[in-house]
Amino acid sequence: MAFDLDSLVRPNIRDLVPYSSARGEFTGGAEIFLDANENSFGSLIDVDYSRYPDPLQTRLKRRIADLNEVDPTNIFVGHGSDEAIDLLMRIFCEPGRDSILICPPTYGMYEVSAAINDVSVIRVPLADGFELDTNAVLQAVTDRTKLIFLCSPNNPTGNSIGREEMLRLAASFAGIVVIDEAYIHFAKQPSLLSELSDLPNLVVMQTLSKAWGLAALRVGFAFAATQITRYLNAVKPPYNVSRPAQEIALRALNEADPARRVVAEIASEREKMARRLAELPVVRKVFRSDANFLLVRFDEPNEIYRILLEKGIVVRNRSSVAKCEGCLRITVGTAAENDAVLTALRNL
Numbered sequence: 569m570a571f572d573l574d575s576l577v578r579p580n581i582r583d584l585v586p587y588s589s590a591r592g593e594f595t596g597g598a599e600i601f602l603d604a605n606e607n608s609f610g611s612l613i614d615v616d617y618s619r620y621p622d623p624l625q626t627r628l629k630r631r632i633a634d635l636n637e638v639d640p641t642n643i644f645v646g647h648g649s650d651e652a653i654d655l656l657m658r659i660f661c662e663p664g665r666d667s668i669l670i671c672p673p674t675y676g677m678y679e680v681s682a683a684i685n686d687v688s689v690i691r692v693p694l695a696d697g698f699e700l701d702t703n704a705v706l707q708a709v710t711d712r713t714k715l716i717f718l719c720s721p722n723n724p725t726g727n728s729i730g731r732e733e734m735l736r737l738a739a740s741f742a743g744i745v746v747i748d749e750a751y752i753h754f755a756k757q758p759s760l761l762s763e764l765s766d767l768p769n770l771v772v773m774q775t776l777s778k779a780w781g782l783a784a785l786r787v788g789f790a791f792a793a794t795q796i797t798r799y800l801n802a803v804k805p806p807y808n809v810s811r812p813a814q815e816i817a818l819r820a821l822n823e824a825d826p827a828r829r830v831v832a833e834i835a836s837e838r839e840k841m842a843r844r845l846a847e848l849p850v851v852r853k854v855f856r857s858d859a860n861f862l863l864v865r866f867d868e869p870n871e872i873y874r875i876l877l878e879k880g881i882v883v884r885n886r887s888s889v890a891k892c893e894g895c896l897r898i899t900v901g902t903a904a905e906n907d908a909v910l911t912a913l914r915n916l
């Protein structure tokens with residue numbers, strides 16, 4: 569594999585002179601800040617948010633670096649991981665010319681982001697058991713394929729993708745391989761973060777939206793070689809993560825351990841829910857899940873979806889997605905919420 573990052577990057581991005589923000593240009597100590605046209609009289613409410621936030625999220629990155637045993641320069645913090653998906657496309661994919669490759673059924677944002685950026689999408693479906701078909705992927709890429717997106721554990725199927733297959737793909741592909749680990753805390757399989765130093769073309773995405781229970785905050789991470797994070801930081805909007813988001817994220821990373829709550833409660837609810845769903849006559853199949861949701865196949869998915877909705881229960885209808893025919897994706901809720909689902913389905 570001949571990996572040359574600079575030749576993958578769009579020429580306009582390679583030549584980009586990033587926006588230099590007031591707070592980014594300043595170094596050293598000062599007491600009077602008249603550089604950014606902020607309101608020195610403070611905010612019009614009883615908390616003070618009158619100052620722009622740290623554009624490089626220095627404190628937050630230091631904490632994430634410690635927790636994940638990477639260097640702060642290997643971290644990009646985004647307005648959710650959705651921002652990282654979009655920025656990667658804008659850095660690497662020439663609109664109207666380049667392509668990304670995805671393995672459906674998978675997370676819908678990769679395609680939407682590609683469509684927004686006028687980037688074409690090569691689809692290599694997951695094989696039986698929702699496994700990665702590495703050889704088919706390697707055959708399908710062209711010299712214009714810049715990014716391969718894999719999701720592990722995968723949304724909406726719930727399974728983890730084989731670690732060795734993902735590593736083989738990354739080692740054999742001359743473009744960027746993005747592993748979306750939004751659900752990694754729910755899985756037994758470890759993160760691919762440990763492989764970052766060996767694979768210059770690997771990007772690992774994680775988020776505070778799932779295991780950390782902070783979806784409203786909009787904070788996601790992309791971990792990669794410094795060469796790649798440098799580009800992400802150059803193209804991002806200067807103040808992409810708000811000060812309250814940085815502060816609350818830092819507080820969570822200092823105080824909380826998702827492993828405890830996630831392993832003890834959500835994973836055990838998931839297993840309990842999977843067993844009980846499988847006993848119901850209306851259920852055809854419950855797919856094994858390493859995430860905080862279950863993909864469940866019904867004979868009459870649209871009918872089931874409607875009945876649950878009538879009881880005030882919203883699930884995700886994936887029944888029209890190829891390879892997910894008949895399936896609803898049900899997030900694992902609290903014990904009471906899961907009981908409500910089971911009760912509704914039992915009374916049919």
Ligand SMILES: *Cc1c(COP(=O)(O)O)cnc(C)c1O
Binds near residue numbers: 650719776778788
């Ligand atoms: C939920 C989810 C995310 C999280 O996106 P955020 O923008 O960080 O909230 C990312 N990838 C997948 C596959 C998801 O399901």
